[in-house]
Amino acid sequence: MKIAVQNVTTTIQKRPIIQDMSLDVGSGECIGIIGPNGSGKSTLLKSIYRALPYDAGEIYVDRIDWAACSAKEAAKYMAVVSQEGAAQFDFSVEEMVLMGRSPHKKWFEADSDDDRRVVKRALEQVGLWEDRERSFITLSGGEKQRVMIARAIAQQAQILVLDEPTNHLDIHHQLQVMEIARELGVTIIAALHDLNIAAAYCDRIYVVDNGEIVASGTPAEVLTEQLLRRVFQVETDVIIHPKTNSVHITYLPARSVAAVAEVSR
Numbered sequence: 001m002k003i004a005v006q007n008v009t010t011t012i013q014k015r016p017i018i019q020d021m022s023l024d025v026g027s028g029e030c031i032g033i034i035g036p037n038g039s040g041k042s043t044l045l046k047s048i049y050r051a052l053p054y055d056a057g058e059i060y061v062d063r064i065d066w067a068a069c070s071a072k073e074a075a076k077y078m079a080v081v082s083q084e085g086a087a088q089f090d091f092s093v094e095e096m097v098l099m100g101r102s103p104h105k106k107w108f109e110a111d112s113d114d115d116r117r118v119v120k121r122a123l124e125q126v127g128l129w130e131d132r133e134r135s136f137i138t139l140s141g142g143e144k145q146r147v148m149i150a151r152a153i154a155q156q157a158q159i160l161v162l163d164e165p166t167n168h169l170d171i172h173h174q175l176q177v178m179e180i181a182r183e184l185g186v187t188i189i190a191a192l193h194d195l196n197i198a199a200a201y202c203d204r205i206y207v208v209d210n211g212e213i214v215a216s217g218t219p220a221e222v223l224t225e226q227l228l229r230r231v232f233q234v235e236t237d238v239i240i241h242p243k244t245n246s247v248h249i250t251y252l253p254a255r256s257v258a259a260v261a262e263v264s265r
């Protein structure tokens with residue numbers, strides 16, 4: 001399924017947080033949203049997954065007018081892993097993931113064998129099947145994050161919205177989550193802080209700064225030393241890595257840049 005965001009403006013407490021944003025996500029594409037802290041990435045995603053109402057513009061998912069779609073119907077199409085989604089109630093890991101099946105069921109309908117199979121597979125994918133009986137609230141931040149990914153997988157939606165999905169995760173699990181997400185073959189839109197992860201896994205990237213989209217394109221088109229300096233105020237060395245064939249950014253600490261400049265003076 002594809003997403004079209006057309007001229008969307010979202011205002012919080014009379015302040016426009018994102019302004020006149022337009023973007024397209026093709027079916028099966030993985031789109032990264034990057035930008036500095038407070039630039040509006042989560043607000044954009046919340047507008048897309050309907051946690052925040054937008055004041056102007058339109059969002060379509062395929063041909064569905066997204067604002068007019070019922071919540072239950074929307075959950076069949078779109079699964080969300082956000083920073084705020086995790087319940088603090090004392091559910092088991094397996095129960096948490098079973099909640100991902102609710103859009104496919106009627107009120108109070110019992111869990112079927114098929115639901116349990118889907119949940120088992122999702123928990124195996126994130127490496128937490130052995131922990132299925134543990135209480136969710138006793139898990140570490142990274143384990144909780146992986147349960148939420150499993151819940152989104154179990155939802156079997158055609159669109160996955162990920163708001164900093166690799167936050168809390170060690171490097172092995174950061175890569176694992178992105179690999180799993182891509183292997184699902186679904187449409188992905190993800191706010192990412194790690195630009196090398198965005199470069200490695202995203203087909204295209206949108207750069208958000210101060211509530212506006214300031215650049216978009218393939219990782220190689222977007223992640224240039226000039227753009228990273230302008231938007232993130234960092235000095236970098238950007239190469240195409242010979243082993244991965246994707247953009248690789250090395251961050252240059254300000255003091256080493258200053259030291260090199262001093263030596264070459």
Ligand SMILES: Nc1ncnc2c1ncn2[C@@H]1O[C@H](COP(=O)(O)OP(=O)(O)OP(=O)(O)O)[C@@H](O)[C@H]1O
Nearest residue numbers: 012013017035036037038039040041042043044191
């Ligand atoms: N509920 C809210 N009330 C007031 N201001 C808000 C609210 N939600 C977001 N904002 C403000 O909107 C701006 C954009 O926030 P948003 O969370 O979208 O940024 P972000 O790019 O996701 O940031 P980060 O990288 O830090 O997660 C920030 O200045 C933030 O303080």
